[in-house]
Amino acid sequence: MASYSDDLILAGKLADAADSITTARFRARDLKVSSKPDRTPVTDADTAVEDAVREVLAAERPDDSVAGEERGGTAWESGRAWVLDPIDGTKNFLRGGPVWATLIALVEDGRPVVGMVSAPLLGRRWWAAAGEGAWMSDPAGERRISVSAVSALSDAYLSTTDLGSWTEYHSREAYLGLVDACWESRAFGDFWHHCLVAEGAIDLAAEPIVNPWDVAPMQILLTEAGGRFSDLSGAERFDGGSALSSNGHLHDEALGYLRR
Incomplete structure (x- = not known):
């Protein structure tokens, strides 16, 4: 099985870059808000995060494609593509609620092989890579995670x-x-x-x-x-x-x- 360790490290770097922007713009008095065609909100933080992540990817993975919520792109069926949601939970972000996150995935030939979810106001981050397990960090530290055993x-x-x-x-x-x-x-x-x-x-x-x-x-x-x-x-x-x-x-x- 291919190793995605380097890609996972990069995903963490991308999440760090996103967190630095989102935390600075959270509850900012000059936050700019507009609406997309589906009437869902988008802020200047959303676009700034996606632009920053795309800039890093262009330097670190120039041969990979990128698809994001704000700047578009849909080519993930073949080859390698990074799929981005700069702020998932924008409505919470706008209202001052802490439940929002940046979502990053590396998709290879149509299947996600790396995933990163960073929720800085919750103090939590979750990540996984194919064959390397699922993990999270919170104020208690970093640990491997697994689903429940509930069967009914x-x-x-x-x-x-x-x-x-x-x-x-x-x-x-x-x-x-x-x-x-x-x-x-x-x-x-x-x-x-x-x-x-x-x-x-x-x-x-x-x-x-x-x-x-x-x-x-x-x-x-x-x-x-x-x-x-x-x-x-x-x-x-x-x-x-x-x-x-x-x-x-x-x-x-x-x-x-x-x-x-």
Whole structure:
């Protein structure tokens, strides 16, 4: 198996560069905000992060392609491509909430092989590389992580991002059926609940609508942590438009509810 150690080190360098910008612009009085065509917000911090990361990649990996939420690009089906979300959780960032992160993934021939998630206001970072396990750091230190051993939905902890999105993009009834089958549900949302599944704090995270850059690092993080990641059809891909993260034991049964 190929080693991605150098790429993982680079991903950490990219996250450091992103964190220096986002933390400086968080709650800034002169933060500039606009809207994209889908009416989601974008700040000058989003664009500054992506531009800074692209600059480093151009110097360090000039032969790799780059696809980002703010500057575009979709060429990840073949070869090597870095997929970027400069600030996942922009609405939280705008409101002064701490739950947002920079997401970085290296995708090789359509499959993520390196993932990095950095949430500086939470004091947490998660990362993984193919064959090298899944890891996180927090104020307690750095440690390898793995998914939970929960094997029954009746004991499972489930999260989504926004209940309203199930009405608009999939089926509110299907999601509520899964909620009823589980022990407990919350809406940790965005990047955070996928990372919580990877570290075993919760068991399932489901989203009816995602962009590729929202979940590219999650696929490798979940699989290296011993879990599963797919879209809601069950296809193990980050660009299917939806997402289900699980500890693996519950994946097929959860899909059964969400496919209804």
